Amino acid sequence: MQRTERIWAEALERGRLALKSGSLVPLETELIPPQGWEPFQLRRLLSATPKHLRAQGPKPNPFRPWDSPLQVRLLGRRHLVLLNKYPVQAGHVLLITQAYQPQSGWLDDGDWAAVALVDADTGGLWFFNSCAEAGASQPHRHLQLLPRHGDQAACPLDGLLRAQLAGAGGPWPWAYRLSPRRPGEGAEALAATYHAHALALGLGEPAGDPRPRHPYNLMFTDHWFLTVRREREHVAGFSVNALGFAGYLLLSKGSELAWLQREGPWALLQAAAAKG
Template sequence: MEESVTNPTETALLQPGTLWAKTTQQTQYARECGALKSIETEYQLIQQNDISFVVRSLSSLARKEQARKKQTETEHKIGKEIDPFLPYEPELFVGDISPSHICLLNKFNVVDNHLLIVTRDFEEQTDLLNLEDFAALWCCLQEIDGLAFYNGGKTAGASQRHKHLQLIPLPFLPNVVHLPINNAIANVNFENVFGRIASFPFCHAIASLALSSSRSPKAAAKILLQHYHALLNLVGFKIDSTTVNQRQPGAYNCLITRNWMLIVPRSQESFQHIPINSLGFAGSLFVRDRTSLKLLKDLTPIRLLQNVAISDEDFAARENSNQID
């Protein structure tokens, strides 16, 4: 007798209306027991074009760097990589989302209630997102109005190999900035759902999402996956939507809210020792010290992003090469 298989997109384990309460309660507990290692920051705003960039100075970044160094040393001793999600720290566990995903707190959080949406079984962070990933994400976005993002590989800012999306509740800064990139997106001329951000002088593509919060995870996941594949193709990554469990053809950042999805291909992880992940393209940047802050101001935030993205000229050259091939 064959064992019955449940479609993960049809079964949500998260009880509706409970995620926010679970998140805040677990955050308080994890902080009290010492499992949560929040990184203290100071911030200032840098206005460029229609984006009010939030630039945070990480005054206690050494804590995260020490933990990463210790992990690397341990990996060398035991001769294999350590997966912080297998097993995960029980103190960071928020809840089950679906048969394929769980929800954890980000151990080294800069923003309160920063969530990780993690696959139960190991999958590579360089695997493309799939239907189950988007179903789990929508379960969380239904509960929490936030910015979700995916760092596709080390070059895009991923620090762990185990596949995980991230979700930061909005607003970014209460009573100051809701989401830095909001005004820039409000000015996008969406043609047939897709468009470009005028302030971004590099390869990218954005899609408008017409998803109501009442849409089921299964239905929403199908729409999100279709837009995701379309955006990847628009930025030059040729994706076969019929193939399951594909590896990504190149590094990229993916940002998602209830209203839009943005894809930015990446060329390098950092510039002038300033690391960039998906949050940089949402208008949130991080520097280690005053020297890096001055460098960022002299360089300007958009030029910094331009240096870690892929130029439109390189994209056009790649497209021409593909056509010749």
């Protein structure tokens, strides 16, 4: 799938300017050498914990209004592409609704149309945390994209996920659904997979449920679409969002490294996800 990657280029240029003005605050981390947990990547947070992760109770909505120096591109009248203020890599962007929509509500056809529009230009690892219990830090609807070039591995568990689709490895011992994505799939196919996974995992459906019945994470790339039903957000001091199920773990203040060394990352994910 050939892409122009114009949105990614715009995000990098906007990021350069926002970093210079102080609007962008990249998270400083260091990679901890593997200690038997490959292929997972464990990084230690060196920066101060961002305010949006420290705050307890009601939080101000950072997207109403959004920070204009972080705006990458408007997508019609309903969505826009925005730089993540606390990026984990250069070009880390959010796809948000311009008007408030709840993160805990169902993703709708308009959301998937906006995803497809961005995805046709710039691909990579998409992820979505459905609510605070699934690792969402903001209640305003937003999907996230970590851009990738061509057939570059999307995440540390990309190879294992592709192997599962090919009939090798797995299944994992928690509640999840994994489906292949075919080249050129657009909004309708994405929405159909989303709703099929929701039904299979007991999350419900928009026609009968005003909001999903359980917390969940989404991750998808050019090759696969993964939905995980969640049980809890914190395990052994680790905050686990969708990126955990992609193979990225973050060691922050309060995280129990000794627990991870003893039990391993697979036990961490199994404790965070609902039982299969």
